Amino acid sequence: MWERVQRVLVRLGINTLLELALWILLFYIIIGVAYAGFHIELMGQFESALSTQFTVFADLAALFVMVVFWPILLVTSLVCGVAGCGMF
Numbered sequence: 615m616w617e618r619v620q621r622v623l624v625r626l627g628i629n630t631l632l633e634l635a636l637w638i639l640l641f642y643i644i645i646g647v648a649y650a651g652f653h654i655e656l657m658g659q660f661e662s663a664l665s666t667q668f669t670v671f672a673d674l675a676a677l678f679v680m681v682v683f684w685p686i687l688l689v690t691s692l693v694c695g696v697a698g699c700g701m702f
Contacts, residue, residue: 646681649688656680656687656697 623631650657660676668675680687691697 643681646684649684650677650680653680653687653697659698 657673657676657680660679661672664675664679665672687697690699693699
């Protein structure tokens, strides 16, 4: 099994796998930014919660949290009915 995986990795090359990882990351970030754009009120709540730790860049920290954790926020909105119901 491991020999077969090694052959596939050598045949594809590390640059192909790196390119695939970068495309997946780009797609993830685009979805996260779109999710943040549709949930401005939640970003305001994150900004107010993070303003004690990040006095100057609380808005950027809130955007970062929303872009990184958009799958969790989406699941919580489907389960609880409110996005980020257990994160505050």
